[in-house]
Amino acid sequence: MNLQPGAGYGFTSSGYGISIDSSNPFPDDTVRTRTPFYVIVLGVVSGGLRYQVVSGTLNNLVPEMDDVVSSTEMLLDHTTEGVPTPPTGVLSFNTTTKESWVYLRSGPEAAAPYAFPDPSISNATYPKVISSDVELSDTDTEGYVLLAKIDTDNASSPTVWTVFQYVSNSLWGDRLKLGTNTARYYYARI
Amino acid sequence: MGEFIGDSAVHSTWAPLRGVVARGGSVIFGDHNTTYPSGSGWFKTIEGNGLIRRRTFAGNPELFFLEGTAPSEDFFAFNSLVDPYPAELVGKTVTTSTSSFTMIADAFTIGQPAGLNGTSPITSVEWFEPLP
Numbered sequence: 001m002n003l004q005p006g007a008g009y010g011f012t013s014s015g016y017g018i019s020i021d022s023s024n025p026f027p028d029d030t031v032r033t034r035t036p037f038y039v040i041v042l043g044v045v046s047g048g049l050r051y052q053v054v055s056g057t058l059n060n061l062v063p064e065m066d067d068v069v070s071s072t073e074m075l076l077d078h079t080t081e082g083v084p085t086p087p088t089g090v091l092s093f094n095t096t097t098k099e100s101w102v103y104l105r106s107g108p109e110a111a112a113p114y115a116f117p118d119p120s121i122s123n124a125t126y127p128k129v130i131s132s133d134v135e136l137s138d139t140d141t142e143g144y145v146l147l148a149k150i151d152t153d154n155a156s157s158p159t160v161w162t163v164f165q166y167v168s169n170s171l172w173g174d175r176l177k178l179g180t181n182t183a184r185y186y187y188a189r190i
Numbered sequence: 191m192g193e194f195i196g197d198s199a200v201h202s203t204w205a206p207l208r209g210v211v212a213r214g215g216s217v218i219f220g221d222h223n224t225t226y227p228s229g230s231g232w233f234k235t236i237e238g239n240g241l242i243r244r245r246t247f248a249g250n251p252e253l254f255f256l257e258g259t260a261p262s263e264d265f266f267a268f269n270s271l272v273d274p275y276p277a278e279l280v281g282k283t284v285t286t287s288t289s290s291f292t293m294i295a296d297a298f299t300i301g302q303p304a305g306l307n308g309t310s311p312i313t314s315v316e317w318f319e320p321l322p
Binding site: 058102108109112113114115116117143172174175176177178179180181182183186187189190 | 191195196199202203204205206209210216218219220221222223225227228229232234241269276321322
């Protein structure tokens with residue numbers, strides 16, 4: 001019989017023999033096994049706290065995100081040779097509150113057929129995950145869903161951080177605008 | 191059987207089940223996106239977010255006013271409202287540019303007489319206001 005280490009357990013050996021190490025029964029999984037829009041903080045690279053977001057959909061569209069590694073925009077479900085290679089972003093922290101807000105931003109098409117969200121990935125109103133150092137409010141052209149908030153100990157060189165996850169499902173969204181009032185955006189999880 | 195909100199594009203959120211009151215205005219529709227232009231073609235509620243509940247496919251509640259010629263009275267109807275609005279609106283005031291009258295229960299079913307000398311359009315309905 002062969003025993004091999006797996007998720008949640010491993011082996012340690014010493015002069016007293018081999019023992020099972022189950023000190024981390026629920027290891028922090030990758031983007032493959034988390035719920036939609038789950039924010040994963042990867043750690044500090046080049047002074048910035050990097051993060052990834054598990055893929056989800058808004059009205060059946062997979063959002064995009066700026067990838068700091070390739071300096072391009074990528075869809076959250078980006079893969080390479082069948083292996084998830086999602087975009088990696090850098091969290092933007094408020095220097096006073098040491099908070100960062102991760103939003104799903106999207107807006108309607110500016111011209112007919114006026115779909116929400118804009119299905120054209122080349123437009124700025126296509127769904128996109130962004131990090132902001134301030135809280136954002138809806139406008140006529142863009143609505144924001146707060147996916148998560150990250151608090152840290154030091155905005156410029158974080159060493160400790162906590163993720164508050166607020167969305168864990170893909171979403172349906174609708175936009176309603178009454179006259180000159182700012183458009184309202186309504187979401188339901190699926 | 192009830193509808194599961196979020197189950198399909200039609201019942202995506204509760205927003206498709208909400209609307210404003212139509213008096214005859216244009217509207218811009220897109221998938222999951224509705225823009226009601228400013229003006230008195232649409233009436234919003236004075237309180238809350240301006241929206242009222244509606245049936246999924248019945249469209250927005252609609253005001254209908256027909257000028258009569260004496261001795262025939264004017265005619266008024268408030269169509270496609272869902273409960274409990276009809277009962278709550280009985281006794282509320284409707285104003286045209288030259289007259290006013292109160293709504294009775296018939297307004298929400300078969301329509302009601304609305305007095306004499308009314309002139310289109312309806313300019314206000316108690317609890318509602320034109321879109322800003």
